[in-house]
Amino acid sequence: MLNTLTIHEVLERLNRGECRSEDVVNSVLDAIRRTDGRVHGYLTLNEADALEQARAADRARGQGAKGRLLGVPIAVKDVLNVKGQPCTCGSKILKGYISPYDATAIARLRAEGAIFVGRTNMDEFAMGSTTENSAYGVTRNPWDLAYVPGGSSGGSAAVVAANECVAALGSDTGGSVRQPASFCGCVGLKPTYGRISRYGLTAYASSLDQIGPMTKDVRDAALLLEIMAGVDEADSTSLPQAVPDYQAALTKDLKGVTVGLPKEYFVGGLDTEVERCVQEAIEVCRKLGAKIVEVSLPHTRVAVDTYYIIAPAEASANLSRFDGVRYGYRAQGAVDPLDLYKKTRAEGFGPEVKRRIILGTYVLSSGYYDAFYLRAQKVRTLIRRDFEAAFAQCSVILSPVAPTPAYQIGEKSSDPLQMYLGDIFTVPVNLAGICGLSVPCGLACGRLPVGLHVMGPALGEETILRTGYAFEQATEWRSQRSKMAVENAG
């Protein structure tokens, strides 16, 4: 049952000598064998390597080595480069590619002794909200295998929720950490843009992407953030501000915290069960001492449009490098480079990626740039200003993470626009470059998790983690287990 523990629980036991890292890794591997055939959260496992590293960590601990994650297994979304491992990004086009380097976030975790046990499934190039867009099969929600785990970091959310790992990493461009965390009932943090280096994170939309921890509780998210955050000379967009002690910010009350509720968020279209869970959560916060005020984010209604212009535009350029020349998949029988590109990309990309590449190419093309891309960039400024004005009145903003709980596999895949509109609560955070957290806050109809979205201003991680922590400690939601987690409880 070591696999069911959080990082800080595992570390306590390791430090007290109650278990060995090898036991933890074996426990995780057992759980994977037991349920991952059904969940399909992992794409690749590094069993032998992970066990070898675990034994090395045990020896090191015996010799007095420290390391804030010494011997702790972490699952990694298949979008991050880990030296010597594949990194498919859920795409056929990266088949065969082996990373020659560690992402900065990975290097920082590695330096603290983390063990990278396996790679998790995702929507191809992080484009999607269900993990149905993977070239390597769908991942299923551990609460109900007929349901999607959310996306694009659905694999990471699912393996955390199924207790097939201790913690995981995801990436969030428009909600890809927070929404699957909400769907699977785990904690997901999207840090402020630039807080964690993007070096080594395969780019979807460079001005929006952030790596984020996906964990079983808020304390673990704070710990992983603390290790990964901080300026990196390999990423020009990383923030130079010093990294605070996030765990020290965690308190059990919310005295002095002002919670803003955006009036535009609690209108039609919200699932009644989601609304009920979030309203109950707001009440909990009030009881914990928070002051509740109404705020306004007037440009919310255009956020999805803005996002689906800017993100595909950047993606259209970011994904140009996948051309069959230097790495990954190459189509056979091409007569010249042009033919090679067109065939390789036609065969290597799935439909959602093609759709977004075409959309992004279109909004940048001659004659459309001003009307779409440039205008979207201006609206992005307006969205950022909305948040600046709101955060002048409150310290955090609460909302649902997604308008609905998880839905059935195949239910929404035929209508991309409807799928995109489900990102309404998460994309504004990426557009504004601020931070957001998803914390479990209930079960819709008693069976599917619902996440509470805690948004904070730029570099407001301490406050959102504190809010999430106080809420989590005051409620029982984090002890609710998915069906797969129950099987893996040992």
Added chain:
Amino acid sequence: MTEDKTQSAKKMDVRYVANLARLNLTDGEVVEFQSQLDHIVEHFNQLRSLNVDGVEPMAHATPIQNVFREDVVRPGLDRDVILNNAPEQSSGLVMVPTIVE
């Protein structure tokens, strides 16, 4: 960049745009994407209702400027590493079908 084609043109020329992006599409894909993308682009028209006069475009989510590295040489990757990743390689080069210049 200043010319605006969106007033006159109704539908996206999916094949033309896919060609710019170096993507072969099947006839089926063209039909499917055409209706989906038209639908999405139509939704973008919401943005037109906003007055953005005088608003600065936001290209970055952070206000940082002047991020430089010093002009120092550091070792890169071993050639074998990059050649092993390449689908075709020979004599130290990454190979592609003949480029006609």
Added chain:
Amino acid sequence: MTTYRVTIGLEVHVQLKTKSKMFCSCSTDFGASPNTHVCPVCMGYPGSLPVMNREAIRWTVISGLMLGCDINPYSKFDRKNYFYPDMPKNYQITQCDKPLCLGGGVDIEVAGQAMRIGITRIHQEEDVAKNMHYATWSGIDYNRAGVPLMEIVSEPDMESADEAIAYLQTLRQILLYAEVSDCNMEEGNMRCDVNVSIRPEGQTAFGIKVEIKNMNSFKGIYNALNYEIERQQEAVRAGEKIIQETRRWDVDKGQTFSMRTKEDAHDYRYFPEPDLMPVALPASLVAEWAATLPLLPAQRREKFVSEFGLPEYDAQVLAADKAVGDYFETAARVSRNPKAVSNWVMTDVLRTLTEKAIPIAAFKIAPAALAELVDLTDSKVINSNTARDVFAIMLAEGGRAKEIVTARGLAQVSDAGAIEAIVAQTIAENPKSVEDFRNGKAAAMKFLVGQVMKLSKGKANPQMAGTLLEKKLSN
């Protein structure tokens, strides 16, 4: 017959001489074995990110300052999207609407006519990889991918191939003065795209322009321009329309050829590079860099004339190459006779460099040593023949002129008593010549002076020898 006016504009790509690439730490060394200066960034690997090389930015700004450009207070990078096998990311990081430098110009002189060629802008970008072609495959070497380039775009101010070449030569000289690039065309670190159009005399609107890409020698540019001007005129006279296209110069055939036009029009879809933050150089920093600028070649010529009293011609020769100018200036500053230094540099020094095919940096005689030699001659410690010998010794063995002269006893004899003795001996040993001289044969005196020099082993002061001989023989 209608006459046509030619309009030429040039886009010059110059490789900056940084040690590392524009956006990563790989070496820029030329001639390494293929794919040995590569990393995830310049290979366009997933997840890699660019970071600007400070030195490249500084050198582009310095070039701008040397060319009289305004330095943009806010500059940024953009992605230029197009697919080509030499482009690792299939977009190039370049600058679209906010380049580092704006405006400026280069003063040239063609056939005695002074004119100024305007510069539109200078922007910073990254170079592409190198393709090598085989029968059925092409191979790619990524060593050059990501090497920093600046692109200097001229105004369409040139009207002949001569003007274009004068512009390029002057530009190159200025950039060499700025020491931002080796400007070595053979190694490809200075390349040029040429735009040329013609229009009937009297028409104000420019004609349709044709671009000739990737020219890498002055001769090629000159010939290609003249060919293209001729071709366009013939075409128009024959009633054909010039089409906007890119053409390629075939050196062997001496002709330009239309490059296969791709089925799609160019649509580069520029947009701001999200991975790089804007460059907003504080005015104080730009001023600090401006304070380090060397003189322009033209300013230096003026300085040589005014400060050292050199003739215009000398100034031109000495200032042509910055290092030669530096050499001269260092020597002239410590010498009493700058004109004599100039003579030495323009003749013996430059000849030696040519013979040995070495740059002046590798020249063995230090500027101070040359100045010393000049001053020894000037103060008549040695005569000019001895000076040449000392020069040869310094070139072969090094050492200072004074030491060599002392150690080898080469100082000329200016002691009247000593020379008088030799003169007496000469008169005694050459009665025939003495008589010839007395009979009015002036040439005999030359012979007698030669004899004095010979007896003195070259050390006698020749003027004194002549004066003393004349004095003795006129008695």
